[in-house]
Amino acid sequence: MTGYYITMTGASGAPYFLRLLERLQQLEPRPEVSFSLSDAARRVLSDEMGQKAQDLEFPGFEQVPVKDIGARVASGSSLNAGMVIVPCSMSTLCAIAYGITENLIHRAASVQLKEGRRLIVVPRETPLSLIHLRAMVQLKEAGATILPAMPGFYHQPESVMDLVDSVVDRILDQLGLPDAKIQRWKETT
Numbered sequence: 569m570t571g572y573y574i575t576m577t578g579a580s581g582a583p584y585f586l587r588l589l590e591r592l593q594q595l596e597p598r599p600e601v602s603f604s605l606s607d608a609a610r611r612v613l614s615d616e617m618g619q620k621a622q623d624l625e626f627p628g629f630e631q632v633p634v635k636d637i638g639a640r641v642a643s644g645s646s647l648n649a650g651m652v653i654v655p656c657s658m659s660t661l662c663a664i665a666y667g668i669t670e671n672l673i674h675r676a677a678s679v680q681l682k683e684g685r686r687l688i689v690v691p692r693e694t695p696l697s698l699i700h701l702r703a704m705v706q707l708k709e710a711g712a713t714i715l716p717a718m719p720g721f722y723h724q725p726e727s728v729m730d731l732v733d734s735v736v737d738r739i740l741d742q743l744g745l746p747d748a749k750i751q752r753w754k755e756t757t
C-alpha cells in the first residue's frame with residue numbers, strides 16, 4: 569500500500585488540515601501524499617485563514633481537484649494506504665454514510681470503505697442532530713474511524729496550535745504514521 573489522501577471539507581477547522589499536511593511533510597521518510605479541498609472548504613479556508621486553495625504549497629504533495637472524479641484515488645486499484653477527511657462537514661459525512669458520491673472526496677472515501685482500507689473522519693459540528701449521530705454509527709459500522717475534532721487539555725496546552733496538534737497527533741497515530749517526536753502521556757502518581 570502506498571499513498572495517503574488528505575482532504576478538507578467545508579466544516580470549521582482549517583488549521584487541523586493545514587497542520588496535518590505540515591506534519592506529514594516533516595516525517596522521515598516523507599510519505600506520498602495527495603490532497604483535495606471541497607468547494608465549501610475553499611470558502612472556509614479563506615474565511616478562517618485568509619488563504620486561497622490554489623496558493624497552498626506543500627512541496628512534493630499533489631493537490632487534486634475535487635471535481636476530478638477520474639483521479640487515481642477514485643479507483644480501488646490505487647492501493648491507497650489511508651484517507652483523512654479533516655475537518656469533515658455533516659454534509660460530506662452523511663453523503664459517505666449513505667453511499668452518495670458527488671465529488672472525488674465522496675468517491676475516494678467510498679473506495680476506502682469498499683476495499684476495507686483506512687478512512688479517518690474528523691467530524692466538526694455542534695450540537696449534533698440524530699441524523700448526524702446515526703450517520704456516524706453507520707460509518708463506524710462500515711469500517712471508518714470517527715475521530716472528532718475534540719482536543720484534550722490534560723497536556724497543559726499553551727497555545728491554540730498545541731490544541732490543534734493534540735488532534736493531529738491522534739490522526740497520525742491512526743494513519744499508522746506516529747510522530748516519534750511527540751510527548752506521550754506518562755502517569756504522574
Ligand SMILES: Cc1cc2nc3c(=O)[nH]c(=O)nc-3n(C[C@H](O)[C@H](O)[C@H](O)COP(=O)(O)O)c2cc1C
Binds near residue numbers: 577609657660
Ligand atoms: C464559515 C463556515 C463554517 C462552516 N462550518 C461548518 C461546520 O463546522 N460543520 C458543518 O457540518 N458545516 C459547516 N459549514 C457548512 C458547510 O460548509 C456546508 O454544509 C457545505 O455544503 C459542505 O459541503 P462539503 O461537505 O462538500 O464541503 C460551514 C460553512 C461556512 C461558510
